[in-house]
Amino acid sequence: MKTATKPSVKRKLIVANWKMHFTTHKASLYLHKLSEKIATHKDVEVVLAPNMLSLQSLGMQVKHRQFKLAAQNCYWRDEGAFTGEVSATMLHGLVDYVIIGHSERRYVFSETEKDIRMKVQAVLRNKMSPVLCVGETAHQRADGETLHVLHDQVVSGLANVTGEEVARMVIAYEPVWAINSSNSKTHKAATPEDFAVAEKEIRKQVASLYGKSASEAIRVIYGGSVNADNARGFLSQEGCDGLLPGTASLNSEEFLKIVESAHDNKGRDKAGK
Ligand code: 13P
Numbered sequence: 001m002k003t004a005t006k007p008s009v010k011r012k013l014i015v016a017n018w019k020m021h022f023t024t025h026k027a028s029l030y031l032h033k034l035s036e037k038i039a040t041h042k043d044v045e046v047v048l049a050p051n052m053l054s055l056q057s058l059g060m061q062v063k064h065r066q067f068k069l070a071a072q073n074c075y076w077r078d079e080g081a082f083t084g085e086v087s088a089t090m091l092h093g094l095v096d097y098v099i100i101g102h103s104e105r106r107y108v109f110s111e112t113e114k115d116i117r118m119k120v121q122a123v124l125r126n127k128m129s130p131v132l133c134v135g136e137t138a139h140q141r142a143d144g145e146t147l148h149v150l151h152d153q154v155v156s157g158l159a160n161v162t163g164e165e166v167a168r169m170v171i172a173y174e175p176v177w178a179i180n181s182s183n184s185k186t187h188k189a190a191t192p193e194d195f196a197v198a199e200k201e202i203r204k205q206v207a208s209l210y211g212k213s214a215s216e217a218i219r220v221i222y223g224g225s226v227n228a229d230n231a232r233g234f235l236s237q238e239g240c241d242g243l244l245p246g247t248a249s250l251n252s253e254e255f256l257k258i259v260e261s262a263h264d265n266k267g268r269d270k271a272g273k
Pocket residue numbers: 017102174178179180181223224225226244245246247248
């Protein structure tokens with residue numbers, strides 16, 4: 001078993017995945033608006049994940065005590081003849097987090113488990129934290145495969161990650177069927193109870209690979225149609241370390257309410273969580 005180092009205190013992590021929205025100009029205006037209105041809380045870490053092109057300029061504009069930045073993807077080689085790609089090495093210094101294995105990367109861009117595993121390792125090698133997304137499709141859920149899918153994606157995503165590195169990681173449970181439900185009649189949001197089942201399975205796998213203290217140290221967050229109305233329900237689950245909103249993060253009022261929900265939840269957790 002690979003031994004993990006436990007980080008001292010866990011803050012709630014709210015990662016805004018802006019996906020392919022906002023030009024650089026709009027992203028800058030939006031950041032300005034957020035920055036004027038957001039209250040900083042010691043117990044909440046707010047991370048913005050804009051498109052790759054906007055990272056550099058937002059990096060210069062952002063007040064680092066208010067926000068951290070994340071990339072939505074990266075390539076796993078550090079450099080070379082890979083037209084169109086951006087490496088984790090290039091992101092080093094610009095972002096603290098990199099989202100890896102988002103379902104849109106897995107299913108729209110056909111990323112394989114091997115790609116995702118290599119990307120996780122590249123992000124860790126370059127001293128940033130991967131936000132590894134896992135979650136089942138509607139078909140897999142209907143076939144009762146949810147826990148198997150989570151098992152396989154977690155075990156594969158963490159292959160070759162050391163015990164020390166795993167404590168830096170974030171795992172986001174993002175059931176594919178619950179993503180973007182507000183824009184589709186066929187989708188619906190997951191419930192806090194759905195999250196709790198997945199979160200336990202994720203920590204169980206981490207515990208079996210790295211031990212109990214690693215399974216408590218790793219941050220497990222929820223994404224998939226998070227909004228100002230349902231955020232609190234997820235955050236009040238014992239093992240919920242934060243949220244990964246997409247659509248709702250594009251609306252400043254709504255996003256700020258989500259951040260406040262994370263702050264309001266501060267007294268709930270047990271000491272050390
Ligand atoms: P929505 O919040 O739009 O469902 O997107 C979730 C997501 O994919 C975040 O990574």
